[in-house]
Amino acid sequence: MSQALILPVLIPLVAGVIQVPWRSIEPQRVIAFVALAAQAVVAVWLLSAAASEPAVFRLGGWEAPHGIVLVGDRLGTLMLALSTALAAAVLVYVVVGDDKRGRAFHPLFQFQLAGLAMAFLTGDLFNLFVAFEVLLIASYGLLLHGGGGRRHRSAFHYVMLNLAGSLLFLVALGLLYRVAGTLNMAQLGPALAELSGTGRAVAEAAVLLLVAVFGLKAAAFPLSVWLGATYGAALVPVAALFAIMTKVGIYAILRLDTTVLAGLDFGIGPVLHYAGLATVAVGALGTLAAERITDVVSYLLLVSVGTLLLAFGLPEAAGLRGGLYYLVHTTLVTAGLYLLGGVIARQRVPLDDGLQAGAPLAQPLLLGALFTVGAVAVIGLPPLSGFLGKLMILQAPLEHGQRLLGIWAALLGAALVALFVLARAGSTLFWKQGMPSGPQRTAPWGTLVPPAVLLAASVALAAAAGPADRWLAAAADDLRHSEGYRTAVIGEDRGGQP
Amino acid sequence: MTLTVAFMVGWLTACGVYLLLRARTLPVILGLVLLSHAANLVLFLGGGVPAEVRPPLVGSGEGPMADPLPQALVLTAVVISFAMTAFVLILALRNRRSLKSDHVDGERRES
Amino acid sequence: MASTPLILLPLLGLLGALLPAIGGRSPHVSARLAAAVVLAGLVMAGLQAPAVMGGEVLVERWTWLPAAGLDLSLRLDGLGLLFTLLIQGIGLLIVLYAHYYLPSSAPQRRFYALFLLFTGAMQGVVLAENLLVLVVFWELTSISSFLLIGYWTLDPSARQSARLALAVTGAGGLSLLGGVILLGEVAGGYDLTTVLASGDAVRADPLYPWILGLVLGGVFTKSAQFPFHFWLPRAMAAPTPVSAFLHSATMVKAGVFLLARLFPVLAGTQAWFLSVTTVGMVTLVAAAFLALFKHDLKGLLAYSTVSHLGLITMLFGMGTPASAVAGVFHIANHAVFKASLFMAAGIIEHESGSRDMRQLNGLIKRMPHTAVLAMVAAGAMAGVPLLNGFLSKEMFFSETLQPGMGGTWQTILPVAATLSGVFAVAYSLRFIHDVFFNGEPVGLPREPHEPPRWMKVPVELLVALCLLVGVVPAWTVEPFLSAAAEAVVPGRVPHFDLALWHGFTLALFMSLVAMVGGVTLYGVRRFLFRLHDRYLPEPAVLKWFTEVELGLWRVARRVLGAWENGSLQRYMALLVAAAVALAGGAFLTSGGRLAGGGGEWPDLATLLLALVVALAGAATVVQQRQRIQALLWVGVVGLTVSLTFVRFAAPDLALTMLAVEVVSVILLLLALYFLPQSSPPESTPWHRGRDALLAGVAGVTVGGLVWAAQGTPATGIGRDYLARTVAETGGANAVNTILVDYRAFDTLGEITVLGIAALGVFAMLRGFALPPARELRGRRWDPDAHPLILATLSRPLLPLATLVSLYLLLRGHNAPGGGFVAGLVMGVALILQYLASGSRWVRGRLQVRYRVLLALGLGLAAVSGMVPWLWGGAFLESAHGEWHPRLLGDIHWNTTLVFDIGVYLTVIASVTLILAELGRLGQKRIGRQRPYGSTAPETGGKGA
Amino acid sequence: MIAYAGTAALAMLILAQILNLVRMVRGPSVPDRILSLDTMYINTISLVVLIGVLRGGTAFFEASLVIALIGFVATVGFTKFLLRGDIIE
Amino acid sequence: MIELVVSILLLVGAGFTLVGSLGLVRLPDFYARLHGPTKATTLGAGGTLLASVIYFTHHGSGWSLHELLVIVFLFITAPVSAHLMGKAMLYLESRRR
Amino acid sequence: MIDRSRWLPHPVFSLVLAVVWVLLNNSIGPGTIVVGLALGLVLPAVTTRFWPGAPAVSRPGAWLRLLGRLLADILVANLAVAALILRPRCRPRTALIDYPLTVRDAVPVTILSSIISLTPGTVTVDVDRRRRQLRIHCLDLADESALVERIHDRYECLLEEIFP
Ligand code: NA
Numbered sequence A: 001m002s003q004a005l006i007l008p009v010l011i012p013l014v015a016g017v018i019q020v021p022w023r024s025i026e027p028q029r030v031i032a033f034v035a036l037a038a039q040a041v042v043a044v045w046l047l048s049a050a051a052s053e054p055a056v057f058r059l060g061g062w063e064a065p066h067g068i069v070l071v072g073d074r075l076g077t078l079m080l081a082l083s084t085a086l087a088a089a090v091l092v093y094v095v096v097g098d099d100k101r102g103r104a105f106h107p108l109f110q111f112q113l114a115g116l117a118m119a120f121l122t123g124d125l126f127n128l129f130v131a132f133e134v135l136l137i138a139s140y141g142l143l144l145h146g147g148g149g150r151r152h153r154s155a156f157h158y159v160m161l162n163l164a165g166s167l168l169f170l171v172a173l174g175l176l177y178r179v180a181g182t183l184n185m186a187q188l189g190p191a192l193a194e195l196s197g198t199g200r201a202v203a204e205a206a207v208l209l210l211v212a213v214f215g216l217k218a219a220a221f222p223l224s225v226w227l228g229a230t231y232g233a234a235l236v237p238v239a240a241l242f243a244i245m246t247k248v249g250i251y252a253i254l255r256l257d258t259t260v261l262a263g264l265d266f267g268i269g270p271v272l273h274y275a276g277l278a279t280v281a282v283g284a285l286g287t288l289a290a291e292r293i294t295d296v297v298s299y300l301l302l303v304s305v306g307t308l309l310l311a312f313g314l315p316e317a318a319g320l321r322g323g324l325y326y327l328v329h330t331t332l333v334t335a336g337l338y339l340l341g342g343v344i345a346r347q348r349v350p351l352d353d354g355l356q357a358g359a360p361l362a363q364p365l366l367l368g369a370l371f372t373v374g375a376v377a378v379i380g381l382p383p384l385s386g387f388l389g390k391l392m393i394l395q396a397p398l399e400h401g402q403r404l405l406g407i408w409a410a411l412l413g414a415a416l417v418a419l420f421v422l423a424r425a426g427s428t429l430f431w432k433q434g435m436p437s438g439p440q441r442t443a444p445w446g447t448l449v450p451p452a453v454l455l456a457a458s459v460a461l462a463a464a465a466g467p468a469d470r471w472l473a474a475a476a477d478d479l480r481h482s483e484g485y486r487t488a489v490i491g492e493d494r495g496g497q498p
Numbered sequence B: 001m002t003l004t005v006a007f008m009v010g011w012l013t014a015c016g017v018y019l020l021l022r023a024r025t026l027p028v029i030l031g032l033v034l035l036s037h038a039a040n041l042v043l044f045l046g047g048g049v050p051a052e053v054r055p056p057l058v059g060s061g062e063g064p065m066a067d068p069l070p071q072a073l074v075l076t077a078v079v080i081s082f083a084m085t086a087f088v089l090i091l092a093l094r095n096r097r098s099l100k101s102d103h104v105d106g107e108r109r110e111s
Numbered sequence C: 001m002a003s004t005p006l007i008l009l010p011l012l013g014l015l016g017a018l019l020p021a022i023g024g025r026s027p028h029v030s031a032r033l034a035a036a037v038v039l040a041g042l043v044m045a046g047l048q049a050p051a052v053m054g055g056e057v058l059v060e061r062w063t064w065l066p067a068a069g070l071d072l073s074l075r076l077d078g079l080g081l082l083f084t085l086l087i088q089g090i091g092l093l094i095v096l097y098a099h100y101y102l103p104s105s106a107p108q109r110r111f112y113a114l115f116l117l118f119t120g121a122m123q124g125v126v127l128a129e130n131l132l133v134l135v136v137f138w139e140l141t142s143i144s145s146f147l148l149i150g151y152w153t154l155d156p157s158a159r160q161s162a163r164l165a166l167a168v169t170g171a172g173g174l175s176l177l178g179g180v181i182l183l184g185e186v187a188g189g190y191d192l193t194t195v196l197a198s199g200d201a202v203r204a205d206p207l208y209p210w211i212l213g214l215v216l217g218g219v220f221t222k223s224a225q226f227p228f229h230f231w232l233p234r235a236m237a238a239p240t241p242v243s244a245f246l247h248s249a250t251m252v253k254a255g256v257f258l259l260a261r262l263f264p265v266l267a268g269t270q271a272w273f274l275s276v277t278t279v280g281m282v283t284l285v286a287a288a289f290l291a292l293f294k295h296d297l298k299g300l301l302a303y304s305t306v307s308h309l310g311l312i313t314m315l316f317g318m319g320t321p322a323s324a325v326a327g328v329f330h331i332a333n334h335a336v337f338k339a340s341l342f343m344a345a346g347i348i349e350h351e352s353g354s355r356d357m358r359q360l361n362g363l364i365k366r367m368p369h370t371a372v373l374a375m376v377a378a379g380a381m382a383g384v385p386l387l388n389g390f391l392s393k394e395m396f397f398s399e400t401l402q403p404g405m406g407g408t409w410q411t412i413l414p415v416a417a418t419l420s421g422v423f424a425v426a427y428s429l430r431f432i433h434d435v436f437f438n439g440e441p442v443g444l445p446r447e448p449h450e451p452p453r454w455m456k457v458p459v460e461l462l463v464a465l466c467l468l469v470g471v472v473p474a475w476t477v478e479p480f481l482s483a484a485a486e487a488v489v490p491g492r493v494p495h496f497d498l499a500l501w502h503g504f505t506l507a508l509f510m511s512l513v514a515m516v517g518g519v520t521l522y523g524v525r526r527f528l529f530r531l532h533d534r535y536l537p538e539p540a541v542l543k544w545f546t547e548v549e550l551g552l553w554r555v556a557r558r559v560l561g562a563w564e565n566g567s568l569q570r571y572m573a574l575l576v577a578a579a580v581a582l583a584g585g586a587f588l589t590s591g592g593r594l595a596g597g598g599g600e601w602p603d604l605a606t607l608l609l610a611l612v613v614a615l616a617g618a619a620t621v622v623q624q625r626q627r628i629q630a631l632l633w634v635g636v637v638g639l640t641v642s643l644t645f646v647r648f649a650a651p652d653l654a655l656t657m658l659a660v661e662v663v664s665v666i667l668l669l670l671a672l673y674f675l676p677q678s679s680p681p682e683s684t685p686w687h688r689g690r691d692a693l694l695a696g697v698a699g700v701t702v703g704g705l706v707w708a709a710q711g712t713p714a715t716g717i718g719r720d721y722l723a724r725t726v727a728e729t730g731g732a733n734a735v736n737t738i739l740v741d742y743r744a745f746d747t748l749g750e751i752t753v754l755g756i757a758a759l760g761v762f763a764m765l766r767g768f769a770l771p772p773a774r775e776l777r778g779r780r781w782d783p784d785a786h787p788l789i790l791a792t793l794s795r796p797l798l799p800l801a802t803l804v805s806l807y808l809l810l811r812g813h814n815a816p817g818g819g820f821v822a823g824l825v826m827g828v829a830l831i832l833q834y835l836a837s838g839s840r841w842v843r844g845r846l847q848v849r850y851r852v853l854l855a856l857g858l859g860l861a862a863v864s865g866m867v868p869w870l871w872g873g874a875f876l877e878s879a880h881g882e883w884h885p886r887l888l889g890d891i892h893w894n895t896t897l898v899f900d901i902g903v904y905l906t907v908i909a910s911v912t913l914i915l916a917e918l919g920r921l922g923q924k925r926i927g928r929q930r931p932y933g934s935t936a937p938e939t940g941g942k943g944a
Numbered sequence D: 001m002i003a004y005a006g007t008a009a010l011a012m013l014i015l016a017q018i019l020n021l022v023r024m025v026r027g028p029s030v031p032d033r034i035l036s037l038d039t040m041y042i043n044t045i046s047l048v049v050l051i052g053v054l055r056g057g058t059a060f061f062e063a064s065l066v067i068a069l070i071g072f073v074a075t076v077g078f079t080k081f082l083l084r085g086d087i088i089e
Numbered sequence E: 001m002i003e004l005v006v007s008i009l010l011l012v013g014a015g016f017t018l019v020g021s022l023g024l025v026r027l028p029d030f031y032a033r034l035h036g037p038t039k040a041t042t043l044g045a046g047g048t049l050l051a052s053v054i055y056f057t058h059h060g061s062g063w064s065l066h067e068l069l070v071i072v073f074l075f076i077t078a079p080v081s082a083h084l085m086g087k088a089m090l091y092l093e094s095r096r097r
Numbered sequence F: 001m002i003d004r005s006r007w008l009p010h011p012v013f014s015l016v017l018a019v020v021w022v023l024l025n026n027s028i029g030p031g032t033i034v035v036g037l038a039l040g041l042v043l044p045a046v047t048t049r050f051w052p053g054a055p056a057v058s059r060p061g062a063w064l065r066l067l068g069r070l071l072a073d074i075l076v077a078n079l080a081v082a083a084l085i086l087r088p089r090c091r092p093r094t095a096l097i098d099y100p101l102t103v104r105d106a107v108p109v110t111i112l113s114s115i116i117s118l119t120p121g122t123v124t125v126d127v128d129r130r131r132r133q134l135r136i137h138c139l140d141l142a143d144e145s146a147l148v149e150r151i152h153d154r155y156e157c158l159l160e161e162i163f164p
């Protein structure tokens, strides 16, 4: 039933609204868990339903393009499920106590989820803008959670840049509407195809402006400058949730490139490629320079962003397919590593997650094992999901042979750097001792289970790589042949003419 | 006519960008305000700038009416811009306290 | 046929690793579990052996990731079997040995778990049918060996060596991955069956040099070939059982194993010969030479290992079937004698507390049994007849003499081989003489004696094997070797004779030279040691490595710090520049022309608006440092933009903008109280010029794009609403019906944003206090806090404004207005009360919790969208109609009004919450004095 | 006739706004500029109403109503800022 | 006739508005200039609004008196701003002294 | 018993609000009037806490006289001031004067000062309630005492009558 598409937006929205007036935290937590459980059920349902054909929900019963539609295709519902999984892990982690380190965590968290769901499901470009704003304003609040000067400075930079980015988004939408006459994503493609001359040039400019805006969200070079400081300053569970935030940008680029620009020769591929190369380079540099384990994770996140840009910038279908697999992998693993970093930090009290020799950890074997799994996954070493994803991306350019060298150099080089850095980090955190062991506190289960499950997801994703890839291949196929999406949204008879 | 409105937008953009590149929070926020005017105008101009046009109120007279969609979109954008401005302004106040300066990077002492 | 799946072999290790990890705290239990796992593997291999030796190649396949050509396919052929037996057999002995070697204080669970993990990985390497699977296990050996080498975690050199090993072998693994992907691409698949069958195609492919280079990158790093040999001696920081395993049968053998595996595909070209042989030869000679000078027992063995790996590499490099067979043979022989030598060295260290040959002397008297074992094994290493090492070394010598290499190679190879033989004899002799003879021990920590009985058993078994193979090769090793050779040189297995005596050949002569030369060299060792110490000091590899680590970190930090310098100005400039470059570039490159359409002249009003905007914008910029004036100018801009909306027929927009302007001014003024009243002049003219340039370019780009866009025909779908709105929604104000009907979802999102902003502001301001701006502190303010006229007149304005706001709310569907602007008017009216009478006064009279109101408004909007579900409608679906009550006349009702009321409440709550909370900020005291002297008590709205 | 008179009136109002702007530019004091902005707001009412009459529509009535009702709040804010610094006490 | 009245009112309103703004520019000191907006408020806006009342009453269906509300609101709010601006100047001058 | 002061605290104001509502809607339908009256009843009751002790208002005649005088003065004074501004050499005799108040309640004081500000040529710039005087700026002052007397006679007397 297509109405269910509204639920992922509505459930967290209503939950957040109900949470707002409560002063004490317990009822907020209960509401959060109930809402998330419902959200998970809906997400799984939508995910399974998307396998047949894109579900379309016309809000208010209004036909596209005059009304807003929500579209649950494979990609959208996948992103939804991914964000829900991440949210579940973060929620379990955060109720151990981090949610009390500031105000209004739970409503902001729910609103963030609502915004994410809206962004992943909407079929309208302006509605995507609104969704971005919802999730951004919530993220601003979450970013500040916990307080502190470092957090404030980086949050201010993050907010200002994103505000400027939002304005660019508006400019792009204005130009696009002016020349194409619609902002419905399914209709934009055919409308753009009709353009020529100056109209087409303006449209291309607008599309690239959108790429810049989404690139800012995704932290693509050179708009990656904010990520390290921002994520480094955020509270660990917030950073973990934000693993999906850069993916929103990636998602939007992907949506633009496939659903809107499918079949058009609006070449954003080269832009993505070069931005991807540079992003990987900066990410690798940042990993080398990091002084804290969460910073290492942040810059590895940047590397993964670059990797995705490289994959999606390829003309081959295999790039898309491998990129999607890698997208799922990196989101889960990065979040897991952030949370693990948080657990480690709690056991190294004066140093926290700083990469210096400290007192021995309370649970070295367990945390060490988790760290190893996470490191193997994130570096892209076999046999975990990171390797499989990178493998597919490495193979992808062989078909046409374009951009092969760059992609290989970037991916293999970044993996080497990550290997080098994480070996050093792990050796410092788990092996080196620079202080006598103090009073040792083992981590509560609530903080251990989320990273463990997220990292185990990498194992599961690797083990079930075949089925997962088949599903993602279908998703990639949908994206490359957007007729299905268009037909579902605006109907065959109208042939997509505005 | 179109050149005039394009000039308006471009000029506002230029002023906004210049302020956006300043070092203190308030001028930067003012730059954001100017830029949001520019962005709203661009969105608004998505409906074109016919010299003689009526408001999109059906049945209020004769003659061509303006495209209502960009107007509605700008309305939404205006509200969002306001919300964001309020938020970032108060964030700037918090920064001034925690970073002891109203510099955007919080580093230099205020004069 | 295979009775048990092959996959169990690697899985035994990989999953079996969990057994010792979770199996109890006792080291005994861990060790036994580990032994059981390895034994099971050995038994399984043994069961498969007859079939394989009968010429069968067992292949088995599980699909994994077909899209990448990655099937979990395994093969057991002769080569794999030989390696499996070595791995599992020696592995079992290592477990036994480690049980006695490891002190009880050592974390043994970790040891056995990692050991099994490593065994499983290595097993996977040798069984891989799919080359990608081989890479998978290959990297797993790197990871698990990293963890094993760093086993003594508190030892800095152990940690550093582990990292060094991982960095080198990990890099090699990535190189190998690249090579394998290319190889699979050229061969049309990754399965060895496919790859081995397409050797000619591969060698002819233009990608062949790349494939070869990348694969060899993996091989040479893993097998510690020059110039990547330096990690191996440092890996001796591992516990000796680990060294015994890693550097005999496993890990380093993975590299030469791969040479054997891909021999049929890659070998036989000039490039192969030149690269592999040369590298092998250099490694062989140099490492053998260096081994002589290591005073550390394990160091000597390590360099000897490197040298022997060079020997094997060289054999494969020569590219003939016979040399390949010799290579395989030497792999097995070296594994056996080197494992026993490492164990012997471990026993000596364990019992004496030292590995330094300058301390260790005359041990034959103290541990004669061990001494005999070590001496036999060392003899094998030196290539003494009747021991296994002799056989393969003879084959090696004779291979170097094969004709067909051409030219100088014919001389270089035998000379190098002989030279290496000389060194090998010398260092083997040193291992024997310097430890077990050569006088009395010097300053040993402990008085050495024989180890426990069972600790020697593994060594005894291995030494026995050396002898057996050395004496009766045909009965022991030959079947395995032929099976393995069949896998390496399929169909071309040369006749090889494992007899001890081939007659007086040139090879025998070379052996003799080696023996004599080696003894002689050892005789003049003191002189050589002095020369070595003077001219070839031990390179401080670990120090360099840590310095490289540190240096990389420093450089990276500096470069990153220069790029991400924490300056918002830089970041903003980047954002603007990127956007401008992308958009402008796209426009120009795709042939856009700046021709903004019709020659319609602007009317007076439009010109004026543009003029005012230009002036006010410029003034804002020019006066930005005097902030109150900048605010005034921004107010002018806002007013002018509102008027622009009036000019272009957007009443709703104009209305809303005007109200928002008022709220924004109040907001900015509230904030300005806490901010400096002026900005310091801190940017240089150069900066300002750069910013102005960027701003100008941005302005030209946006303006230009707008102008160009205006030249195209306007075809927006928006005008459709005009024709439909009345019929479909009952509303005549198309803007409003879009907001509450057609695109109500946007509006829902928009008020959510507003609500979240208010909530965020609330969260930020709670418990937050801020002193006023420095310039304003201590200023003598006007004593009249709440001017009478303002206070008196603002109060009746509240009900009047309420009336107006309700009017705007109710009429919005048909005339300019609607929930948003209505809420703003109401909010401003409330804020006016705060301005006029103070927040204390208002709070005393207005018992509204804005957060609750906010939740109510948002909730109402959301719930009103859900109501249509009751009759099966869609979310946010609306209904409308006429109602004709008797007295009141026609009433047009519309369910969207409920939604709009939600918007209305949300806006009121948010705006008031934000401004009122900010307004209270000034009343929170942080120990500041009364702001306006002590006069005027009657106006004390403040303080009190 | 209304069209002519209206156009003339429009020109006069535009001129008036320009004059307000002149004061805004010249200042010299902050109250002068506040006064200028305040006058602009009030003149805007006339402008909006005039446009309504010229275009024959009442679409901008609400705008003039809202300026008349709450436009002065901005002026209140500015002046209270000068008088008290903290405009909500 | 109606047209004439409307036209005259429009011109009178605009005229007084213009005079008010002229005063804003021409008058020598702040307090003097403060009188300008009251001109715009009273006869300026009043004239225009009255014109609108008459125009729409004549052209529309029935009485259109809601413009009177604008006048009323202006009469309530304009003196407040004028008063506060004067007060602000007074205060600034007292502080400067 | 119904407590009238609670349910209908300001009957006149309620009526005013109803009229304003009708004016806003620009139509005199029965529905509009009913809603207007309802709002007129509800809004003062809801907002009554915002104006405690608002004086009772009576004497509609005095009110009308006040309004008439005000409108007439505005017309006349506007012309005078316009002439002043348009004079080629613009040198008015500006002055700040203190006006002694006789009314004391907040509401009449406010109304008086508003009237003073609304009539061109004079602006109330300050209210000094302790010394019970208004500070008035005059654009072109000929005779201070005459002005004070005029304001008192034309407006303040009526206000005293309305707010006894
Ligand atoms: Na006056």
Ligand code: NA
Pocket (backbone or CB within 6 Å): F115, F116, F117, F118, F119, F120, F121, F122, F123
């Ligand atoms: Na006056």
